[in-house]
Amino acid sequence: MSSPSxxxxxxxxxxxxxxxxxxxxxAPDGSVEPLLETSEQxxxxxxxxxxxxxxPEPIAATAATVGRYVRLAREHGATIVRVVATSAARDAQNxxxxxxxxxxxxxxxxxxxxxETEADWAFAGVCSAPALANSPxxxxxxxxxSTEFILGTAGQPRFRRSFQLGSVRMFERLQPGDCPAKADxxxxxxxxxxxxxxxxxxxxxxxxxxxxxxxxxxVGGSTAILALIRAGTERxxxxxIESTRFENAELSxxxxxxxxxxxxxxxxxxxxxxxxxxxxxxxxAIYEAILRTFGFPELSVSTRGLRYAALVRP
Numbered sequence: 001m002s003s004p005s006x007x008x009x010x011x012x013x014x015x016x017x018x019x020x021x022x023x024x025x026x027a028p029d030g031s032v033e034p035l036l037e038t039s040e041q042x043x044x045x046x047x048x049x050x051x052x053x054x055x056p057e058p059i060a061a062t063a064a065t066v067g068r069y070v071r072l073a074r075e076h077g078a079t080i081v082r083v084v085a086t087s088a089a090r091d092a093q094n095x096x097x098x099x100x101x102x103x104x105x106x107x108x109x110x111x112x113x114x115x116e117t118e119a120d121w122a123f124a125g126v127c128s129a130p131a132l133a134n135s136p137x138x139x140x141x142x143x144x145x146s147t148e149f150i151l152g153t154a155g156q157p158r159f160r161r162s163f164q165l166g167s168v169r170m171f172e173r174l175q176p177g178d179c180p181a182k183a184d185x186x187x188x189x190x191x192x193x194x195x196x197x198x199x200x201x202x203x204x205x206x207x208x209x210x211x212x213x214x215x216x217x218x219v220g221g222s223t224a225i226l227a228l229i230r231a232g233t234e235r236x237x238x239x240x241i242e243s244t245r246f247e248n249a250e251l252s253x254x255x256x257x258x259x260x261x262x263x264x265x266x267x268x269x270x271x272x273x274x275x276x277x278x279x280x281x282x283x284x285a286i287y288e289a290i291l292r293t294f295g296f297p298e299l300s301v302s303t304r305g306l307r308y309a310a311l312v313r314p
Contacts, residue, residue, distance in 0.1 A: 006033075007080065010073030011307040012066055014085040014102065014110065016045035016144025016168050017279060018221065019062055021069040022307040023076045030312045032128060036076055037236075039221065040065045041275045044098075045088045045144050045168040054092045059101050067105030083110045084310055086118050087145030087166060115162025119148035121306035121313070126219050127155040128308050129242065138213040138296075141220050141305065142286050144168035144279070149204055151211045159207035163200055165192075167222060167283040176281055178263040185259040188282065192289035201293070208294070216291070219302040221276070222283030226254060227301050228271025238303050246299045248291050255284045 006025040013020040020039040024032045042061040048054055066083060073081045083102060089095055089112045102110045113121070122141040127133050134154050141148040145166040151159040174191065176184045227244035228234065246254070258266060258281055266277035287299055 008035075008077045009080040009311050010069075010076070010078035010082070011310040012069045012073070012081070012083045012106070013305070013307050013310070014044065014062060014066065014083065014089065016048075016086065016088040016146075016166055017041060017043060017276075018144070019044075019065045019069065020221075020305075020307065021073060022311065023073050023078050024308075024311055026311055032308050032311055036072070041273070043144075043168065045166075045172075047172075048088060048092065049169055049172050051093075052091060053094045054088060054098050059098050062098070063101040063105040066102050070106040070108060081106075081108055082310055083108045084306070085110050085112045086306075087115075087143060087162075087164075090115070091145065115146060115148065116160060118146070118306055119150045119160035119162055120157055121309035122148055122219055123150040123152055123157050123160065124155065124313075125304040125306055125308035126217055126302045127152075128304050129302060131242075132215070132217065132302070135215055136211060136213045138208075138216045139302075140216065140218045140287065140290060140299075142167060142218065142222050142283055143220060147286065149200065151204075151207050151213060153211065158211045159204070161203055163195075165195055165199075165286065167279040167286065170282045170286070171279045174282070176259075178278075180259050180281065182259075185256070185285070188285050189289060192285060193293055196289055196293040204294070215300050216296045216298070217300045217302050218287055219305050222280065223287065223299070223301045224303055225272055225276065225280060226251075226284055226287075229258075229269055230254065230271075232270050234270050241301055241303050244301045246287075246301075248297055251284075251288050251291060251299060255288045258284055 010023040018039045018041040023036040024034045044058045044062045136153040139150040147165040227241040267274040
């Protein structure tokens with residue numbers, strides 16, 4: 001049970017690749033004690049990027065998961081339950097179909113947040129960790145449909161921008177197949193490098209000089225999975241994940257290892273959920289491409305995404 005001074009709340013995050021839920025106790029000072037965190041891949045963005053319309057089956061799967069998570073949050077004593085949606089919902093021509101299905105399943109109106117809000121919340125979530133609260137950071141939030149780049153210090157963003165670069169979006173564009181060849185990896189690397197140089201670098205290079213980060217932090221499912229793969233464990237261990245740092249060469253070696261394995265073998269890797277064994281190829285490659293393109297020496301990992309900020313913020 002939560003203490004009289006805390007508020008038990010839940011946030012359900014409807015992403016392009018998965019639906020995530022966080023139930024936590026929020027203290028008067030805004031700190032969060034997580035009680036339950038879980039996710040389910042519903043691949044809302046499947047088949048979306050050719051038509052810009054969400055497909056009926058992913059909408060139904062996503063709605064069913066949201067309904068189940070609302071009930072789960074209530075069972076855990078959450079008195080406030082919030083449902084937020086990000087990239088796929090922002091961009092969909094038939095957004096209203098999704099929102100109606102989610103409302104019918106969960107009984108809670110959905111907030112479709114902007115890319116800028118997503119970036120702000122991701123940064124605030126990362127900075128809720130005491131070790132990162134006052135550091136100059138570049139936070140990278142790679143999702144299924146977009147990636148947020150946020151520069152800031154002491155919990156205050158100085159630059160934030162959302163780009164249409166995501167693991168599901170790029171997976172559907174590149175279609176590496178179940179047994180990718182070396183040429184597929186090189187094609188992905190080239191495509192990511194071109195996007196970063198053409199779209200991200202013109203916006204990010206100036207702020208990087210003005211607000212140079214001392215750490216680059218990846219937040220979200222892909223980096224947590226990569227940390228667990230490296231550790232060879234399936235158990236979610238926040239301390240282990242958040243102590244992980246990938247040097248540039250080590251991350252590249254892990255990318256090449258993942259791309260060298262057929263899908264059936266990737267599904268057996270400890271720490272990699274079988275249903276994410278396809279898109280992890282792109283998620284890992286995006287982080288690798290960012291480090292390479294901008295010359296960052298290493299990548300740190302955070303488990304504290306936008307849901308931590310959404311629990312606290314109005």
